Amino acid sequence: MSPPAPPEAPQRPAPTAEEPVRTGSRTGLVAICASLFAALVVSVVVAIGLGPAVVPPAETARFLWAALSGGQISADEVTTYQIIWQIRTPRVLLAALVGAGLSAVGVAIQALVRNALADPFVLGVSSGASVGAVGVTVMGGLAVFGIYAVSVGAFLGALVASLLVYGASSTKGALSPLRLVLTGVAMSLGFQAVMSVIIYFAPSSEATSMVLYWTMGSFGAASWGSLPVVAAAVLVGVLVLHRYGRPLDVLALGDETAASLGISPDRHRKSLLVLVSLVTGVMVAVSGSIAFVGLVMPHLVRMVVGATHARVLAVAPLAGAVFMVWVDLVSRTLVAPRELPLGVITALVGVPVFITLMRRKSYMFGGR
Amino acid sequence: MNLELDGLSVVTDGKSLVRDLSLDVGSGQVVGLVGPNGSGKSTALRCVYRALKPSSGTVKVDGQELSSLTMRRSAQLIAAMTQDGAVDLDFTVEEVIALGRTPHQRGSTPLNGHERDLCEHAMRRLDILHLARRGILTLSGGERQRVLLARALVQEPKILVLDEPTNHLDVRHQVRLLSLLRGAGLTVLVVLHDLNLAAAACDRIGVLSEGRLINSGTPKDVLTPELVDEVFGVRASVVPHPLTGDPQLLYSLDS
Numbered sequence: 001m002s003p004p005a006p007p008e009a010p011q012r013p014a015p016t017a018e019e020p021v022r023t024g025s026r027t028g029l030v031a032i033c034a035s036l037f038a039a040l041v042v043s044v045v046v047a048i049g050l051g052p053a054v055v056p057p058a059e060t061a062r063f064l065w066a067a068l069s070g071g072q073i074s075a076d077e078v079t080t081y082q083i084i085w086q087i088r089t090p091r092v093l094l095a096a097l098v099g100a101g102l103s104a105v106g107v108a109i110q111a112l113v114r115n116a117l118a119d120p121f122v123l124g125v126s127s128g129a130s131v132g133a134v135g136v137t138v139m140g141g142l143a144v145f146g147i148y149a150v151s152v153g154a155f156l157g158a159l160v161a162s163l164l165v166y167g168a169s170s171t172k173g174a175l176s177p178l179r180l181v182l183t184g185v186a187m188s189l190g191f192q193a194v195m196s197v198i199i200y201f202a203p204s205s206e207a208t209s210m211v212l213y214w215t216m217g218s219f220g221a222a223s224w225g226s227l228p229v230v231a232a233a234v235l236v237g238v239l240v241l242h243r244y245g246r247p248l249d250v251l252a253l254g255d256e257t258a259a260s261l262g263i264s265p266d267r268h269r270k271s272l273l274v275l276v277s278l279v280t281g282v283m284v285a286v287s288g289s290i291a292f293v294g295l296v297m298p299h300l301v302r303m304v305v306g307a308t309h310a311r312v313l314a315v316a317p318l319a320g321a322v323f324m325v326w327v328d329l330v331s332r333t334l335v336a337p338r339e340l341p342l343g344v345i346t347a348l349v350g351v352p353v354f355i356t357l358m359r360r361k362s363y364m365f366g367g368r
Numbered sequence: 369m370n371l372e373l374d375g376l377s378v379v380t381d382g383k384s385l386v387r388d389l390s391l392d393v394g395s396g397q398v399v400g401l402v403g404p405n406g407s408g409k410s411t412a413l414r415c416v417y418r419a420l421k422p423s424s425g426t427v428k429v430d431g432q433e434l435s436s437l438t439m440r441r442s443a444q445l446i447a448a449m450t451q452d453g454a455v456d457l458d459f460t461v462e463e464v465i466a467l468g469r470t471p472h473q474r475g476s477t478p479l480n481g482h483e484r485d486l487c488e489h490a491m492r493r494l495d496i497l498h499l500a501r502r503g504i505l506t507l508s509g510g511e512r513q514r515v516l517l518a519r520a521l522v523q524e525p526k527i528l529v530l531d532e533p534t535n536h537l538d539v540r541h542q543v544r545l546l547s548l549l550r551g552a553g554l555t556v557l558v559v560l561h562d563l564n565l566a567a568a569a570c571d572r573i574g575v576l577s578e579g580r581l582i583n584s585g586t587p588k589d590v591l592t593p594e595l596v597d598e599v600f601g602v603r604a605s606v607v608p609h610p611l612t613g614d615p616q617l618l619y620s621l622d623s
Contacts, residue, residue: 026478110456110457111457114456115456116456116457242476243475243476245476246467246470246473246475246476249459249463249467250467250470252455252456252457252459253455253464253467254450254455255419256414256417256419256448256450256451257448257450259417259418259419259439260417260418260419260443260446260447260448260450260520261443261467261468261470261471261523262438262439262440262441262442262443262444262470262471263439263470264439302457302458306458306459306460306463307457307458307459307460307463308459308463310476
């Protein structure tokens with residue numbers, strides 16, 4: 001038996017033109033996160049200022065500072081202050097939170113079902129949450145949870161939906177990615193139908209707008225009261241997912257590989273699915289289900305920082321938050337005083353981005 | 369470290385995939401599993417790297433039952449090169465190889481200097497150092513196989529199980545891979561399709577047919593024309609390798 005031939009491989013060459021340029025270093029990652037955070041702060045202030053009554057960013061900042069520090073506002077500014085602080089600020093913050101949450105959840109779902117086409121919307125988790133939320137809103141129930149009843153309903157709906165989709169698409173314990181997406185899309189339409197039926201049978205005069213709200217999403221119902229739950233869920237969700245970075249990496253390599261690396265695919269997938277359902281449910285309860293953010297953001301971010309989840313999960317929530325703040329701004333200013341559903345804008349932006357992504361040669365999208 | 373399959377049986381959906389398989393892989397030995405498609409080779413391996421729970425029987429390492437260890441602990445001892453290479457996300461080669469350190473790490477701490485050296489050494493050994501920054505999805509099948517083996521080596525296991533590691537490899541890399549297995553000083557259980565490579569690389573060979581171990585022993589004892597005819601339904605002449613003396617099979621196409 002001859003010993004292995006001596007290595008003759010050349011040293012690492014510089015990346016060639018055909019390879020996508022990625023920011024590999026830790027400092028690069030910190031720089032990206034810092035600039036995205038700065039962009040988020042600026043976006044939030046600008047977005048709070050814009051609307052039917054335009055307030056310049058400097059003024060907006062002054063009002064916000066006054067609200068936070070308990071400063072003085074002159075009497076003739078009270079109306080503007082009310083608009084800024086009571087209406088727009090919670091709305092813009094909610095947009096940022098939901099954008100962050102949807103992106104993080106999209107990253108996690110894509111890894112744990114090993115499918116680049118997955119997101120809570122595609123897999124029916126969002127629609128399941130809508131059914132839960134609508135059910136509680138229209139028919140009551142879960143009264144023990146008080147003001148959190150709708151959120152709890154949405155979480156339960158999301159959980160049931162993800163279990164159903166997961167169960168229906170796995171055969172003999174193996175999970176076929178294609179089957180999963182097909183099942184998800186079908187279930188998603190089914191849940192939307194169920195939700196519509198519940199709404200139309202309910203004694204309400206606003207059935208159509210309600211259906212639109214739950215299927216396309218809106219931040220119109222934002223208030224300071226609803227923010228803490230969403231903030232807690234999104235923050236905890238993002239932090240926990242970030243800690244799960246390495247198991248997510250390993251899960252994305254396949255169940256066999258995961259087992260051989262000491263990661264139990266079943267156990268991790270189950271607990272992550274519960275977490276994802278929780279975050280999705282809480283978000284859907286306050287904003288309806290918003291498509292495309294959870295699908296497109298992870299891909300955009302991976303193109304810049306690579307596939308490693310610890311990195312993707314640091315950047316994606318920030319990018320998603322910035323994106324959603326602008327989407328919401330467009331939705332409420334483009335045809336003011338009417339509002340466009342968020343799903344309309346995310347789709348108008350998301351679809352072309354998605355198709356461009358898939359056609360890019362340097363970005364390998366779900367294999368070749 | 370000694371690996372022992374003891375009365376291993378796997379039944380799924382009423383079908384017996386592996387029946388009462390007992391096989392001993394001595395410390396530092398290279399043992400090959402051969403057999404026709406669907407004879408239960410991969411299923412047996414899956415029980416060793418814990419992707420599958422056996423219906424009955426046990427897998428033991430140095431006499432200790434695998435099921436009594438945590439997944440993490442057994443991954444520190446046993447590394448696998450598996451068949452499911454289909455990755456959806458475009459990790460770079462060095463990222464995939466670094467994941468071999470998973471069972472040795474807590475949380476998401478980055479690799480330390482020793483671990484980075486380990487990765488580089490493995491890449492050099494498998495002739496893939498020049499691919500380090502490439503996306504895993506841009507590699508050819510053979511290059512990807514070498515990446516997977518590098519990841520298994522980085523795991524610093526005592527036992528290595530491989531499921532058809534020479535798939536997609538050109539002749540040069542088939543030979544290199546098998547000589548690397550021989551020289552690694554690990555306890556190796558490997559599924560091979562190529563009987564001649566198995567004869568050259570393995571200390572002992574186990575032959576599986578319909579889930580049952582029907583023969584095991586040195587390549588010379590096991591790989592006889594009669595056995596090849598019985599198990600594979602193929603007529604073959606067996607000649608000694610002119611240099612090493614290992615049995616080599618020559619197939620004739622007429623039936």
